[in-house]
Amino acid sequence: MAAPVLRCFSRGRWFGTPRPSGVLLLGPREAHSGAQGLLAMQKARGLFKEFFPERGTKIELPELFDRGTGNFPQTIYCGFDPTADSLHVGHLLALLSLFHFQRAGHNVIALVGGATARLGDPSGRTKEREALEPERVRSNARALRQGLEAMVANHQQLFANGRTWGSFTVLDNAAWYQKQHLVDFLTAVGGHFRMGTLLSRQSVQTRLKSSEGMSLAEFLYQVLQAYDFYYLFKHYGCRVQLGGSDQLGNIVSGYEFIHKLTGEDVFGITVPLITSTTGAKLGKSAGNAVWLNREKTSPFELYQFFVRQQDDLVERYLKLFTFLPLPEIDHIMQLHVKEPEKRGPQKRLAAEVTKLVHGQEGLDSAKRCTQALYHSSIDALEVMSDQELRELFKEASFSELVLDPGTSVLDTCRKANAIPDGPRGHRMITEGGVSINHRQVTNPECVLVVGQHILKNGLSLLKIGKRNFYIIKWLQL
Numbered sequence: 001m002a003a004p005v006l007r008c009f010s011r012g013r014w015f016g017t018p019r020p021s022g023v024l025l026l027g028p029r030e031a032h033s034g035a036q037g038l039l040a041m042q043k044a045r046g047l048f049k050e051f052f053p054e055r056g057t058k059i060e061l062p063e064l065f066d067r068g069t070g071n072f073p074q075t076i077y078c079g080f081d082p083t084a085d086s087l088h089v090g091h092l093l094a095l096l097s098l099f100h101f102q103r104a105g106h107n108v109i110a111l112v113g114g115a116t117a118r119l120g121d122p123s124g125r126t127k128e129r130e131a132l133e134p135e136r137v138r139s140n141a142r143a144l145r146q147g148l149e150a151m152v153a154n155h156q157q158l159f160a161n162g163r164t165w166g167s168f169t170v171l172d173n174a175a176w177y178q179k180q181h182l183v184d185f186l187t188a189v190g191g192h193f194r195m196g197t198l199l200s201r202q203s204v205q206t207r208l209k210s211s212e213g214m215s216l217a218e219f220l221y222q223v224l225q226a227y228d229f230y231y232l233f234k235h236y237g238c239r240v241q242l243g244g245s246d247q248l249g250n251i252v253s254g255y256e257f258i259h260k261l262t263g264e265d266v267f268g269i270t271v272p273l274i275t276s277t278t279g280a281k282l283g284k285s286a287g288n289a290v291w292l293n294r295e296k297t298s299p300f301e302l303y304q305f306f307v308r309q310q311d312d313l314v315e316r317y318l319k320l321f322t323f324l325p326l327p328e329i330d331h332i333m334q335l336h337v338k339e340p341e342k343r344g345p346q347k348r349l350a351a352e353v354t355k356l357v358h359g360q361e362g363l364d365s366a367k368r369c370t371q372a373l374y375h376s377s378i379d380a381l382e383v384m385s386d387q388e389l390r391e392l393f394k395e396a397s398f399s400e401l402v403l404d405p406g407t408s409v410l411d412t413c414r415k416a417n418a419i420p421d422g423p424r425g426h427r428m429i430t431e432g433g434v435s436i437n438h439r440q441v442t443n444p445e446c447v448l449v450v451g452q453h454i455l456k457n458g459l460s461l462l463k464i465g466k467r468n469f470y471i472i473k474w475l476q477l
Helices: 036-044 089-103 134-158 182-192 195-199 201-208 223-238 243-262 299-309 310-319 326-338 344-375 376-381 386-392 408-415 423-430
Strands: 048-051 073-082 107-112 169-172 237-245 267-271 397-404 434-436 458-465 470-474
Touching: 048 243, 073 089, 089 107, 089 134, 089 169, 089 237, 089 267, 089 310, 107 134, 107 223, 107 237, 107 267, 134 169, 134 344, 182 223, 182 243, 195 201, 195 243, 195 386, 201 243, 223 237, 223 243, 223 344, 237 243, 243 267, 299 408, 310 344, 310 386, 326 344, 326 434, 344 376, 386 458, 386 470, 408 423, 408 434, 408 458
Parallel strands: 073 107, 073 237, 107 169, 237 267, 397 470
Antiparallel strands: 048 267, 434 458, 458 470
């Protein structure tokens, strides 16, 4: 069989080691020469960056997704290592890619790396990851599975389009590595990898040239990822691996391994990496992670992250992070030109992402919090739960107090330890430094009134000065 042929339609160059033969680099405006349907649609959204191999295979990648051939449906997978107990915004593009394949009728697999996370992927890193204890990895893996399954359920319930979708399966590679013995594994697998090829990977070269170097565990990561691809190919018929653009070397290792063992062709697709305004990759290692787990980043915070996106990014993000048709996105942007102050595209982007990640209840919660914080809405405060108030006012002190008859504003402030004792605390109220439920109170002896100072949900939001919040939950109302 002829070797895969390199076709590059970008003026950029492949830094470090030579670009692997057969990689198609998709520029922002060039069409994939052979892609039809699904691949072309996602390329138009900017969701796919590179395909490997693009030419020289028995069957080419676009044909795999053609309903008119006997190859339909296909199985596609993407891996997620549980180095933390939550996915983050940086993982969303890979997840959206899986969902797009599922919506087109293909079967997709999200692979939690319960085994590979213990080695640590060196791709895109300047130093070795801190080693995690086995139980920590297992706990993280359980949390990732739960988060993935919740998003799959939200997608199924809230984004259905009336078509028949493929399946979405969540697996953990610890399931097959736990059964492997080291010597048996190296004997069966190790002989199919060449040291020169493994050493040539850009991620390896970068680390070997660094002062810290590279551990054997990290070096073998690409071997395990390649075996994952082989295992899924053998047991699930998976022929396509998705990954971030920093994963191309690992994907190529999987292609070469499977081709040597079986003579069959498999494929890789990369998605672009999303970076912050400073150019740093969005991820927990960069210290700028926006998490998808509510315990780490609330629905309100996730919603606001996207509401705050700049005008020059929002159209691209609507294409990448939502399922909205391109004509609808064009219409949204046309309205934005006429009324930019309304931030319509940002609000729609934030709503679509929050609904996918946290469901309709999460989106409703984010909107309530937005109204309560930025629009001083009493109605929003009255229907907020304890959890929402704590999420919204993370630095706030939380108190549970008994409402005695005749409880005054001064009594409340002192019981909540919100003001100092003595004349100074009294003056803070009289001088207008205290508000309850967004309403300024200046009479220290004013008796609390249910429905005004105490909301229908039994809560009071006390603010001292500009930024000090206290949440009070009243007992025995």
